[in-house]
Amino acid sequence: MKTDKQGFIQLDMPEAEVYYAPNFFSKDESNLYLQQLTEEVAWQQEEIKMFGKQLPLPRLTAWYGDKGYTYSGLYNAPQPWLPILLELKKRIEAASGDRYNSVLLNYYRHGQDSMGWHADDEKSLGPGIASVSFGGERGFAFRHRKRKDLPTVKLTLQHGSLLLMQGTTQQHWHHQLPKTSRPIAPRINLTFRTIMG
Ligand SMILES: O=C(O)CCC(=O)C(=O)O
Numbered sequence: 001m002k003t004d005k006q007g008f009i010q011l012d013m014p015e016a017e018v019y020y021a022p023n024f025f026s027k028d029e030s031n032l033y034l035q036q037l038t039e040e041v042a043w044q045q046e047e048i049k050m051f052g053k054q055l056p057l058p059r060l061t062a063w064y065g066d067k068g069y070t071y072s073g074l075y076n077a078p079q080p081w082l083p084i085l086l087e088l089k090k091r092i093e094a095a096s097g098d099r100y101n102s103v104l105l106n107y108y109r110h111g112q113d114s115m116g117w118h119a120d121d122e123k124s125l126g127p128g129i130a131s132v133s134f135g136g137e138r139g140f141a142f143r144h145r146k147r148k149d150l151p152t153v154k155l156t157l158q159h160g161s162l163l164l165m166q167g168t169t170q171q172h173w174h175h176q177l178p179k180t181s182r183p184i185a186p187r188i189n190l191t192f193r194t195i196m197g
């Protein structure tokens with residue numbers, strides 16, 4: 001690991017640009033953001049069609065921003081930005097040097113809520129994604145899509161942390177937020193994104 005961007009650690013991952021700032025937000029700020037986001041965001045229980053069945057996603061979600069997006073073949077209209085989301089976006093843009101026009105929010109109610117291996121590599125998505133975490137600390141992992149010789153890269157996403165995924169990260173690596181049997185406080189994750197076109 002090496003420190004590059006100010007306050008960020010760069011993860012040791014070939015063909016990727018991933019930076020992690022464990023204490024991007026102070027404890028007090030993070031507690032406030034966690035509470036406000038829990039209350040103000042329009043959390044939804046979405047369903048996904050799998051093996052011909054409608055299954056609830058193992059987390060609650062919300063989508064805000066300038067543009068709609070298509071997910072699992074369904075078009076989702078965006079909700080207009082909340083002031084708190086614009087405030088977070090501004091601070092993260094200043095640190096990352098990227099610009100974002102939408103944010104996907106995930107609410108993990110307990111350790112059995114999760115997100116499986118995937119890459120955020122849709123053609124309409126810009127390469128810079130900024131991931132903010134508030135609440136219960138969860139494990140997170142990256143796995144190279146082709147090179148089985150490379151180890152899985154694991155980290156703990158802390159309360160108030162910022163993870164930047166840039167460059168060719170999504171083309172070459174998958175990531176996941178695994179389930180845990182540990183009792184764990186609810187967690188909110190925000191991924192700021194750029195939808196093009
Ligand atoms: O909750 C997380 O840390 C990961 C979220 C994620 O990968 C996504 O929304 O695409």
Ligand SMILES: [Fe+2]
Pocket residue numbers: 118119120175
């Ligand atoms: Fe993702």
